[in-house]
Amino acid sequence: MDMFKVQRNSIMLLDNVYFWTSTIKDWKTLLAADEYKIIIVDTLKELVSREKIIVYAFVIMPNHVHLVWEMKTLNGKEMPHASFNKFTAHQFQKLLRQNNPELLLHFKVEETERKYRFWQRDALAVLMDSKEKVIQKIDYIHHNPLQEKWGLAKTPESYKWSSANFYETDLDKFNFLTNITEAF
Numbered sequence: 001m002d003m004f005k006v007q008r009n010s011i012m013l014l015d016n017v018y019f020w021t022s023t024i025k026d027w028k029t030l031l032a033a034d035e036y037k038i039i040i041v042d043t044l045k046e047l048v049s050r051e052k053i054i055v056y057a058f059v060i061m062p063n064h065v066h067l068v069w070e071m072k073t074l075n076g077k078e079m080p081h082a083s084f085n086k087f088t089a090h091q092f093q094k095l096l097r098q099n100n101p102e103l104l105l106h107f108k109v110e111e112t113e114r115k116y117r118f119w120q121r122d123a124l125a126v127l128m129d130s131k132e133k134v135i136q137k138i139d140y141i142h143h144n145p146l147q148e149k150w151g152l153a154k155t156p157e158s159y160k161w162s163s164a165n166f167y168e169t170d171l172d173k174f175n176f177l178t179n180i181t182e183a184f
Contacts, residue, residue, distance in 0.1 A: 010123040012071050012081060017056065017128040017183050019137040020067045022085065023120045025107060029062040030092065030118065035099075037161050039091040040065060041174055043084055048176040052080040056180040057138040059145060060161040061152075066141045068134060068180065081123070089118040131184040138180060142167070 012018050024030045031037055037060045044067075047053045052075050057068040075083040093116050096104035107116040128134040142164035145152035153159035157168040166177045 010121075010125050012079060012125045014071050014073065014079075017068060017070045017134060017180075019124075019126040019128055019134075019141075020069060020081065021064055021124040023064040023122075025117050025120050027063045028106065030103075031060055031065070032062040035095055036092060039088055039095070041161075041176075043087050043091075045174065045176045046087075047075070047080050047084060050075075052083070054178050054183070055163075055176050056134075056178055056183060057141050057163045057167070059141045059159070059163070061144060061150065066137075066144065068128065068138055068141065070183065081125075085119045085123075089114075089116070092118045134180055134184060138163075138167070 012020070031040070040060055044053070044055055044058070048055055052071070052073055054070040054072060055067060056070070057066075059066050071080050074080070078086075093104065093107075096107075104116065107118055109115065109117045111117065126137070128137065142156035142162060144150070145159040145162060146154070146156065156162065156164035158165075163174075163177055166172050166174070167179070170179075
């Protein structure tokens, strides 16, 4: 192994807050369509309602998601982030099979454990071990849609698929968010 190559850490432990990024395979903009964003929101809502995770902040971008979240308990034998990836992938496959079978072919893989891969293997998990670090990451998440290359919104709180409005108004239209001040 190259001693200068940085290994991305995707390991998360229970009861710790992490900044987490998961990217769609080959940076395809699968998440540009709202139907796919709704799958992500519904999955997060389900995991929160079952007390598997706490979501402090998020943004859904056209080809990746950023979350500040905490894994609370295993979902059966697996970590909740694995359940998140697995369930959303099944739902993406189902939706593509119905509405866009030619795009589904792009996600086909030759792997023994699956026929399709939607999420890249190198999810990034960064432990949020200080209030300063977590505030910086939440600010980054909320400003991501404003980047020139995306141009998805004029202000953080005007982007629908993010927790920015929750932090601005204290209204949780997603019904799964927890303010980070409850963790730090």
